[in-house]
Amino acid sequence: MRRFLPITLAILLALLIVALPAGRWFLWRWELNPVLRGRQLAESYGCVSCHVPYRGVEIPNPGSRWGSVPRFQSGNFMMYGEARQDIEEFIRFGAPRAWLDDPAVVERLRNQSVRMPAFDDVLSDSEISDLVAYASAMEGVDLVGGDAVAAGRNLARQQGCLSCHGVEGSGGLPNPGSLGGFIPGFVGVNFADMVLDEAEFREWVFDGTSSRLAKNPVVRHFWQRQAMSMPSYRDTLDERQVAEIWNWIQALRQSTSDAG
Ligand code: HEC
Ligand code: HEC
Structure with a gap:
């Protein structure tokens, strides 16, 4: 058995080397x-x-x-x-x-x-x-949602959210050291995993974090390494403004799921 150990280790190492970029590619596709x-x-x-x-x-x-x-x-x-x-x-x-x-x-x-x-x-x-x-x-x-959600979109632009989260929340801008290597957007599958409801959205915007995800050691590992983190907007935005941004994001998500 012992003879096979180096071979097994070599194979495992090779798999790991292949799996890491493939994992990133997978996450990227996902977004x-x-x-x-x-x-x-x-x-x-x-x-x-x-x-x-x-x-x-x-x-x-x-x-x-x-x-x-x-x-x-x-x-x-x-x-x-x-x-x-x-x-x-x-x-x-x-x-x-x-x-x-x-x-x-x-x-x-x-x-x-x-x-x-x-x-x-x-x-x-x-x-x-x-x-x-x-x-x-x-x-x-x-643009999606028209005037009904224009207030939320304008806030997201003025506050610079879109410089990090991409035009129309399309995501994918680089964030070295993060799990996928990029900042997630507002329309993709990553958002659905990271933001379950409006309460979690408010926590992200006001505190720059998610207490639910913070319990996960893998997530914490990447949060410590990633170049950019989500800023806190507690002193910048009020409840109503955050609700407006949330409404705009809901309209965006609705239209991308309609589009398939
Ligand atoms: C060599 C420069 C050049 C390249 C490369 C180029 N464009 Fe343009 N584009 C122009 C010019 C010049 C105009 C304005 C029309 C004019 O004055 O004739 C224009 C106009 C446009 C417009 C409408 C005007 C506006 O303000 O939005 C769109 C949309 C556009 N281009 C999209 C694209 C896309 C997408 C690509 C790549 C697939 C592309 N362009 C590549 C030069 C370029
Ligand atoms: C300096 C860049 C930056 C700015 C500006 C920024 N964010 Fe973020 N945001 C991030 C990063 C980085 C994450 C964390 C992603 C992670 O943990 O993988 C994040 C996470 C989030 C999340 C949860 C993840 C997801 O899928 O989007 C939401 C929601 C969010 N931000 C909303 C906003 C809003 C709303 C604004 C503007 C008020 C904003 N962000 C401004 C960088 C930024």
Whole structure:
């Protein structure tokens, strides 16, 4: 038996080495949603080079209608279109159909320095649909829940929740040393495990922790190692504001579960 011990140990070690990254990959998959997938695609297809420019400085675009390449989240989308459909047409054809049907606009596009590329032949329908979800979330177009939950969404933006938890709570931003290696969002399966009800949500926001999860030694282990922790907003937000953020998150979760 003893002869097999080193082999067994070697096999166990090999399994462990394979299992750790696989575990992370699994957790990451777990968090996926259209907006987060769209963000990852936008990074790999170079959309962010033009639309999320370094230090927010828009790329000059002489000859174009507004003189620069639009920066996502600048609040100026209405200068380019109105609805999700326009966003999809920008991604597929490089401009909305209405622009491409107008010879004067086609002439302008031909002469401007930077053109929005057409991705229709390059990307699959599901990739385009994820990119539309991401770009719409970034541009604030057709957002879930409308005015009824706008107060909660605005608070989450103003308080910086979304800088850590992702645009529209899509999650997946890096958090080295944490269990999954990323900050969970508000829409995925991780949220359902970490926040059972509104009372637990209030505890997270007011105290930056969960007394239920704190009892778990594995969770505590990662909490001690992770680079970022959830801040406490006890002195910043009141009960009503936290309830508003909760209502917005409920609307988000409802729509992502409807979407499958
Ligand atoms: C080479 C730079 C460049 C790249 C790369 C690029 N775009 Fe654009 N995009 C533009 C320009 C320029 C416009 C504005 C239209 C114009 O002036 O012709 C635009 C417009 C848009 C708009 C509508 C305007 C707005 O404010 O939202 C969306 C949405 C968009 N792009 C999404 C994407 C996505 C998604 C990708 C990646 C798949 C992408 N773009 C890649 C240059 C780029
Ligand atoms: C500095 C980054 C940061 C900011 C800002 C931040 N959080 Fe967090 N939040 C975290 C981290 C890190 C965790 C813990 C994740 C863990 O333990 O794995 C967390 C956990 C949570 C959780 C439970 C886990 C989950 O799935 O979301 C909720 C709910 C939450 N935060 C809500 C908020 C709200 C609401 C705000 C704004 C008022 C906010 N957070 C601001 C980093 C942040």
